[in-house]
Amino acid sequence: MTVAETPQDPGPVRLSLSSRFENIEMAQHLCGKLLEGRDVSEETKHWILMALREGLANAIKHGNGQNLSKRVHVEMRVADDTLEIRIRDEGPGFDPKNVGDPLAPENRLKTSGRGIFYMKTFMDDVRFGRAAAGGMEIVLTKKLNASSETEGGER
Amino acid sequence: MTVAETPQDPGPVRLSLSSRFENIEMAQHLCGKLLEGRDVSEETKHWILMALREGLANAIKHGNGQNLSKRVHVEMRVADDTLEIRIRDEGPGFDPKNVGDPLAPENRLKTSGRGIFYMKTFMDDVRFGRAAAGGMEIVLTKKLNASSETEGGER
Amino acid sequence: MKTNVREVRGVSILDLKGKITIGSGDVQLRETINKLVDSGKKNILINMQDVTTIDSSGIGELVGCYTSVTNKGGKLKLLHLPPKISDVLTVTQLITVFDVYESESEAISSFA
Amino acid sequence: MKTNVREVRGVSILDLKGKITIGSGDVQLRETINKLVDSGKKNILINMQDVTTIDSSGIGELVGCYTSVTNKGGKLKLLHLPPKISDVLTVTQLITVFDVYESESEAISSFA
Ligand SMILES: Nc1ncnc2c1ncn2[C@@H]1O[C@H](COP(=O)(O)OP(=O)(O)O)[C@@H](O)[C@H]1O
Ligand SMILES: Nc1ncnc2c1ncn2[C@@H]1O[C@H](COP(=O)(O)OP(=O)(O)O)[C@@H](O)[C@H]1O
Numbered sequence: 124m125t126v127a128e129t130p131q132d133p134g135p136v137r138l139s140l141s142s143r144f145e146n147i148e149m150a151q152h153l154c155g156k157l158l159e160g161r162d163v164s165e166e167t168k169h170w171i172l173m174a175l176r177e178g179l180a181n182a183i184k185h186g187n188g189q190n191l192s193k194r195v196h197v198e199m200r201v202a203d204d205t206l207e208i209r210i211r212d213e214g215p216g217f218d219p220k221n222v223g224d225p226l227a228p229e230n231r232l233k234t235s236g237r238g239i240f241y242m243k244t245f246m247d248d249v250r251f252g253r254a255a256a257g258g259m260e261i262v263l264t265k266k267l268n269a270s271s272e273t274e275g276g277e278r
Numbered sequence: 279m280t281v282a283e284t285p286q287d288p289g290p291v292r293l294s295l296s297s298r299f300e301n302i303e304m305a306q307h308l309c310g311k312l313l314e315g316r317d318v319s320e321e322t323k324h325w326i327l328m329a330l331r332e333g334l335a336n337a338i339k340h341g342n343g344q345n346l347s348k349r350v351h352v353e354m355r356v357a358d359d360t361l362e363i364r365i366r367d368e369g370p371g372f373d374p375k376n377v378g379d380p381l382a383p384e385n386r387l388k389t390s391g392r393g394i395f396y397m398k399t400f401m402d403d404v405r406f407g408r409a410a411a412g413g414m415e416i417v418l419t420k421k422l423n424a425s426s427e428t429e430g431g432e433r
Numbered sequence: 434m435k436t437n438v439r440e441v442r443g444v445s446i447l448d449l450k451g452k453i454t455i456g457s458g459d460v461q462l463r464e465t466i467n468k469l470v471d472s473g474k475k476n477i478l479i480n481m482q483d484v485t486t487i488d489s490s491g492i493g494e495l496v497g498c499y500t501s502v503t504n505k506g507g508k509l510k511l512l513h514l515p516p517k518i519s520d521v522l523t524v525t526q527l528i529t530v531f532d533v534y535e536s537e538s539e540a541i542s543s544f545a
Numbered sequence: 546m547k548t549n550v551r552e553v554r555g556v557s558i559l560d561l562k563g564k565i566t567i568g569s570g571d572v573q574l575r576e577t578i579n580k581l582v583d584s585g586k587k588n589i590l591i592n593m594q595d596v597t598t599i600d601s602s603g604i605g606e607l608v609g610c611y612t613s614v615t616n617k618g619g620k621l622k623l624l625h626l627p628p629k630i631s632d633v634l635t636v637t638q639l640i641t642v643f644d645v646y647e648s649e650s651e652a653i654s655s656f657a
Contacts, residue, residue: 152307235601
């Protein structure tokens with residue numbers, strides 16, 4: 124007689140952190156927990172956590188200017204085998220159209236400008252918007268058990 | 279030439295979860311991360327996470343009545359080597375004076391009524407209040423690097 | 434939580450594995466014990482060796498199981514209590530309620 | 546991040562360990578490389594074997610180091626690139642910018 128537990132959809136998980144880069148790992152740790160026991164490869168999980176890191180770094184740096192009185196807000200949810208991560212800051216926002224292409228020859232050797240590109244590479248979709256509460260909000264989504272995994276470049 | 283990282287005070291970490299018992303582990307996982315690399319024994323960490331579990335179980339069960347449209351709110355912070363955990367629900371609240379003593383002979387074999395007692399046993403301090411935002415709030419504190427550790431009963 | 438029942442020399446040994454916590458394992462423990470009692474088992478030994486976590490709900494269920502087995506004229510004892518679970522039973526003064534064994538054969542003999 | 550510098554046959558080998566991420570390791574990498582360049586070192590090999598994580602800031606610093614070493618007439622090469630870091634360099638088309646080696650002795654010889 125053996126009875127196993129069933130995993131559950133835990134509903135939206137909301138986290139807010141002060142604007143320190145060290146806190147990025149807290150959100151990653153929590154996201155890892157949310158993905159635990161789900162049908163997602165270690166590989167995919169790795170790239171999701173990297174995208175989360177990039178989004179949070181931008182919110183902390185460009186959004187909140189590392190101002191400790193401003194916070195970054197993360198909402199994570201898994202529904203229909205799709206992970207949705209919303210990252211909101213308390214900053215002025217920006218227009219993603221003005222962001223350069225890091226693959227353009229003149230940008231190739233720049234020391235910055237790759238974060239959004241990595242997010243787009245590793246997630247299925249990245250959307251940018253202004254949050255109702257103010258600040259910039261980016262929404263990252265990723266289908267978890269996609270049969271063909273194409274992220275992370277060829278090897 | 280070797281340069282090590284220094285740990286940082288990450289500021290208050292806020293988490294909100296829907297009213298499911300399965301979510302208790304999310305908060306525990308995050309609290310474990312917050313305590314990582316700090317001067318706290320595995321033993322103490324274990325009892326802190328048990329107290330957190332008891333507080334969240336009460337918020338989910340008695341506070342929110344497992345109503346999925348209500349949320350539990352956790353704030354965790356380490357300052358001056360003291361961990362403070364605030365757990366808030368969206369329920370009617372209660373008067374801790376009305377809670378029985380689980381050590382009283384007539385309560386000893388009851389199937390419930392030990393959660394608050396465990397929290398008080400394993401933490402340095404447990405305070406009860408009504409939150410400004412409504413609902414009950416309990417505040418658990420624990421000095422992390424206390425030289426004499428007295429929790430968890432004799433062995 | 435995972436449960437497994439073995440019958441050894443007239444004793445039903447319930448091997449528990451994992452968490453006995455609110456919403457996960459607490460009710461299950463009660464149901465498993467009730468089934469044993471309903472099928473006439475009187476000697477029940479719970480092997481706690483692989484229980485990783487217990488909370489006040491799990492403790493409450495354990496006490497509830499103890500009471501219902503005892504009320505039916507049976508005996509419920511505990512085997513291989515991990516140190517932290519022992520602590521949790523101790524502080525609520527429940528450790529003296531339960532008969533606790535460190536050896537399975539000793540525990541089995543004690544029912545005779 | 547932890548860094549360690551070894552000198553082997555005229556090559557400064559920088560062993561990195563841990564994270565090269567924003568606020569932790571990114572600036573440190575740049576400072577270490579600058580010190581080597583300022584002390585006249587021209588042949589620099591970064592051993593990435595024990596780098597556990599890198600992000601866009603870390604990649605940016607790596608590119609910045611490459612540029613500043615090259616501008617001073619030196620050479621910066623990479624050793625033992627973990628697969629995921631290789632991926633991250635590949636998708637931003639930086640993998641062809643760096644000379645990457647799998648063997649330390651081969652890498653050292655390549656500077657001659
Ligand atoms: N949350 C944000 N708030 C304001 N500006 C942002 C935000 N995220 C990104 N940006 C803008 O977009 C640019 C490109 O971002 P990114 O691709 O991540 O590269 P990097 O952060 O290295 O500059 C940033 O330099 C910044 O101007
Ligand atoms: N967050 C809460 N909201 C409302 N009532 C609560 C809350 N926490 C505890 N209580 C009340 O206090 C009682 C004792 O709680 P506790 O010691 O944790 O034991 P148990 O949860 O097993 O009853 C509960 O039965 C409940 O009536």
